[in-house]
Each structure stands twice: as C-alpha cells, then as structure tokens.
Amino acid sequence: MAGPFQNIELDGGQMAALYLLRYDEEGRLRSPQAEREVKDQLAAVTDVYLFAHGWNNVFAQALDRYHGFATGYIAQGTQFGIPRPAGSTPLLVGIIWPSTSFVMPWEGGPVIAGAPDPDGREAAEQEEMLGLVTESLSADDDESFVSAIDGQTSVDPVTARRLAEIVLNSLRTGPDPDDASPPPDPGELLKAWAALRGGNVPGPTPGTTFGTIGSGPSSGAPAAAALSFDPRDLLRIASVWKMKARAGAVGTHGVGPLVEHILRESGVRLHLIGHSFGARVVLSALTASSAERKAHAMLLLQPAVNRWCFAPRIENTGRSGGYRTVPAKLERPLLTTFSAHDEPLTRFFHLAMRGSQLGEPLTAAVGNTHLYGALGGYGPAGLDGDAVVQDAIVPGAASYPLDGSARVIAVNGTVNVTVGGTPVPAIGGHSDISNPVTWWALHDLTRPD
Template identity: 60%
Template structure:
C-alpha cells in the first residue's frame, strides 16, 4: 500500500490522515512508500496516534478495530466538548503485523474442544499452528514435530518430554525479556500444562506418567466412546495443547521483534525533532510491539503518552527489582520515556490473561522461589492486563476505571504508572468485560485524559 489509506473527518470538517503500515514476521517494513509519505506530512502535524492491534492479522478486521476506536474517541470529544490543542492537526498510524488468523491460543483457552468439528475449523487451526511453529525449527527437526502432532490427541510421557524439549530448545530457550526468568525444564513445563487442565492447580500423577486429561471411562474401565486413548495410566497428554503454548511463545517473540526492529525506527524518527506529540495505544501483544519500539528507539525527546489495553506482558516488566532478584524488568525504562504517566488497564473478567497467561509464560523454578513457581503463580508470571503491575512504591498508582465525564485520572501525583481497573461496572456491565472488548467509552475517556491539553 502507498500513501494515506483514508481520511477521517474531525470537528469543523478537519481531515485526519490514517496511514496503515504493514510489517512482516521479522519486522521488515512492507509499506515503504506509505511510511515515506507520512514522514513528509509530519512537519505540519501536532499529534501522532500510533496504534498496534493484538492478535488479528486479517487486514479488514485490524482496520475495523482502528476505525472503531478512532471514531469512538472523536465522537466522545464532540459529545463532551473536550478541548483540543491549539492548531490541532492529528495524524493516525495503524500497525499491521502478522500474528495469526485465529485468536491467540491462550485467548481461546488452553484446550482444544473435543466435540465433533463438522466444519473442520479445529483441523485448520492445528494445521496453521503446526506450520507456524515448524518454521522456527531446524529442517531436520520438523519431521519429529509433525509425527507427534499429526493425528494424535494423546501421547505418552516419553514422547511428551521429547516434544517439550524440542520446542523449548527452539522457542523458549532464551531468558524471558519481561522478568529475566530462565526457561522451564521439559518436566516443569509439562507439569504446568497439566495444571492448566485442572484450572491452574496441580494434578497428582503416577511416578512414570504425565498427562493432562483424565479419562473418565466407562464402568468397566474402558475409555468413553470417542474419548482419548488411555496412554498414561488413566491420563492422556494432548500434544496439541503443547503446540498451542508454543504458538504463544512464537507470537510473543515476534511482537517484540517487530517493535524493536520494525516500528522502533519510525518512533525514533517521529521523536527526533521534538515536533508532534506522540501517543502510543497498544492492545494485548500489540502492547509489546509498542513497548519494544519505544524502549529501543533511544528517542531524542519523550513520547507524550502511552495507553496499554489489556497488555499481554508480564506484570513485573516495569519493576526495578523483579521479585527480589535484583534484576530490572524488561521495560523498566519506558515510563520515564513518556511526558505523562503510562496508563495500563487490567480486568478480572479477562479470562485468558487471568487463567492461562501465567501458565504459558512461567519460567524455571530457579527464579529464586524454589516452590511457589511450580503451578499457577500469578504473582511472578501473571499478565499485566490480568493482575496489574507488580508494586513499586511511589512509582505505581491504582485507580478504578473512570466513566466519561465523571472525573479524570490524577496525572500529577508523581506516579509514572497508573493501573486502571476495568473490573468495575459501567452501565450494568464491567467497564472491560473481556480481553478483546477494549474499544469503549471508558477506554476512549482514558485516552482523552492523557491527550487533552488541560
């Protein structure tokens, strides 16, 4: 694509250009002419709004999400007569990055439905995940992955350990950039997935087998008709669950790479001259795209604001001392690269970030807590969008989500991070009722609180 994708009408007939920039999986820009044109427009711009979607790489749906948020934000400005900066001339940029055409695995929950799938959607999803993960493996290792996935809904302990080791060694071998934890062992990882099948709690197993789904069986002990085969002494391990989790690791790393290698140069360019105010808005793993972009841009001037909507990053990512280890979180410096405090939402109604993220992202038990990290440790491995930032005295503040025209967030308290709790009710339902429901009057109002000149 080249040039402005479209113009959006603002108050008084003013037009705002919307540019869409597409990046490939390595962060290479695929829209160089569009980027060059938007750079030429910057001298006459007062405000740049940079958006990054979370999980959907389908162009039309990503575009619709951006339009919905922008239109709601602009309509709210008109409804409540919210002032604009003098000479207000905004420019809008939407990042299009390849995640997956299905929802992220942990957004659908860790399990694949066992019910019949007449439309073949489950099979198509498994095939896409298999192709995605296989690309990350050395060519000689791909048959090993494929043979353990194709046609299998249950594998024994040895195969499960081998498959876990194969994927961990390729997709989770490095220190986690959020919290500095080392990768779990294959045993630890399988135990964690076992816990996910039990709602985040350990499930006893015999000493020789690891499984995920207990076979209920019939009265005579035979497995139920259509059920998983009994390969683990009454417990079966579904390799597709491991494949789903590997997809999460892949997407997490990709979001960071696209931010650091693709979007970062643009952010640095916008901030280099100290011209337009830059506002960064990211959802889910899109929050990681923008955090990585700003953290690596080494900007000459600060960005003005950042709004993270149900971010899929570790809650210690801003900490100066992660869980008493003496390490800084991967994005510790980001709040100080902003003129205004960073606003980040959380909600107890975000099921994926509350129930599965910490199980997929947990590290080795050698983080410094030999026992408590074993299963379901939301304190260490919980998502920022599920549990809020880990406490750091004086740097973090908490606030209930504020409804339109019912007040403003305190941006003058000295806190650099404000955790906005979207669990509170608004018009009879939670302000943020789910992971993807982040374009609403409450979130538009949060952005207005960050961007309005008064």
C-alpha cells in the same frame, strides 16, 4: 500501501488521515512509500496517534478496530466538549503486523473441551499452529515433532517430554524479556501443559497437586503412567512464545526506527496505543529509541506482557523488568488497563508464559500469577510508589491523577461503570477495548489541560 488508507472526519469538518504500515515477522517494513508519506507530513501535523493491534487480527479486523477506536474517541470528544488545541492536526498510524488467522488464548481462549469439529476449523487452526511452530525447528527435530503429533489428540508422557524438549531447545533458549526468568525445564513445561486442561503432573512429594485453571485444585495427582497430553495444547503454548517474540521483533526493528524518527526529527506529540501483544510492539519500539525527546503518552489496553515488566527489581531474580525504562520516556504517566473479566489473561497467560521455578515452592509453580501473571490480568507488580491503581472512571465524571508522583497508573476495569444508564463492567473481556472508558482514558492522556 501508499497514501492514507482512510480519512476520518473530525469536528468542524476537519479530516484526519489514517495510514496503515505493514511489517513482516522480523520487523521489516513492507510499506516504504506509506512510511515516507507519514514522515513527510510530520512538519504539518501536531499529534501522531500510533496504534498496534493484538493477536488474531488479520487485515480487515485490524482496520475495523483502528477505525472504530478512532471514531469513538472523536465522537466522545465532541460529546463532552473536550477542547483540541488551536491548530491541532492529528495523524493516525495503524501498525499491521503478521499475527494469525486463528483464535488463540489472548482472543478467545484455547479449546479445552473436545467438542466435535464439523466444519474443520479446529483442524485448520492446528495445521496453522503446526506450521508456525515447526518453522523454527531443525530438519531432524521437525521430522520427530511432526511424526509424533500428526493426527494425534493424545500422546503418552514419554513422548510428551520429548516434544517439550524439542520446543524448548528451539523457542525458549534464554531469559524471558519481560521478567528475566530462565526458561522452564521440560518437567516444568509438562506441568503447565497438563494444567491447561485442568490436569496435574505428580510432584516429588506423593499427593502434591499443582495450580489449575479450574475453580480449584484437582482431587489428587494421577499416576504418571495414566497421564496423557493433548499435543494441540503444546502447539498453543509454543505458538504463544512465537507470537510474543514476533511482537518484540516488530516493535524493536520495525516500529522502533519510526518512533525514533518522529521523536528526533519533529516536534509532534506522539501517543502510543497497544492492545494485547500490540502492547509489546509499542513498548519494544519506545524501549529501542535513544532519542532524548519523550513521547507524550502511552495507553496499554489489556496488555499481554508480564506484570513485572516495569519493575526496577524482579522478585527472586534481582534483575529489572524488560520495559523498566519506558515510563521515564513518557511526558505523562503510562496508563494500563487490567480486568478480572479478561479470562485469557487471568487463566491462561501465566501457564503459557511461566519460566523456571526460581526457587519458589513447587506447589505454587504452575499457577503462580504473582510472578508470571499478565499485566492486563492483575496489574503491575514491583513498582511500589511508582504505580497507583485507580478504578476505571465513568466518562465525564472525573480525571485520572496524571499530576501525581506515580509513573504508571493501572486502570481497574473489573469495576462496573454506568454508561447510558446501564451498569456494565468497564472492561468485560480481553477484546473489550474500544468503549467509552478506554476512549476517556486516552482523552485524559492527550487533552491539552
């Protein structure tokens, strides 16, 4: 799409252009004219704000979130009299990348209960997930996979293992880009699959149970012969893998060249904001850049990435996190939010994204949030003095410690803050990312003082 999609009013009657840039699933640019206009305007602007949405954001939703965040941020600046530098001219860029039309764990949580589906929505979601997953399969695997699950709500353990082997061979063939863990083997994937509905798969020791997503462990391990698996949950896990890889590709191959151009060919301050898997988009984009000039700031909102992604050494692997270089590519410390109220990232992420056991005790493998937990659910790990945890700040009350030694500031959104006289969680859920607390965090990162 050419030209600014919208113009958003700033204080004093000034306008900020909002451009939307589309990319396909491999990161190929689909809005070349709009990108040319963005590049042409770099000489006339002082700040570029680049936003990347998360999962389950079709075009209208992405536009609504970009517009809502921008207008809330602008209004808060006016409310608190936050100064903009003389002559400041911002440019807004929203990334539109192919996510999905159906609700996935990061936005609404997988469907755990077998509730009726009178409007056919769940059936439509299953069909879309099936297409997303099977597009990566060989012809033979596609036939076997579809034949085994088509119209099924339960498969036996032998069939489940065969399905697990198929998706692993196609979608999890190398180390995880976040935490460097090797892929799970089929048995480990079966344990995570069962745990999505609070079940357990027997371990090598009789009576051993594995972590679940419920309030506590189940009373015991069922006999393997009695266990059944809902194929919809495997589709959800595999769809998560696909979307994670897609977000990385869009960031590296699509947004990355634009970030590189902005840093090399202009002097504007670049501010990167990403939500959920959109955090992976902006992280991958900056990681891919070889420009010497740094981006000014990065704000990650409930990021769906592994909590060890910035670590110099990941526990049990000796490797560094996939985004270890990012904090050093920023002028200001990286701010990232996390919240215990984010059910998808505290209850589901580590089940879908877990790698191999890495030698830890088997009883901890499935529910291991220490190694496989989400940055947006539990905060960063493995950074020691390079990271600090800071309770979310009430807008106007204080500022984040941007002048300290920490290169990553984890904003605890679990705490209550009083906004408008009412105490509310700073971040009440995975998609609660356009609110006074997050606008204030961005103001702290971008204000001239």
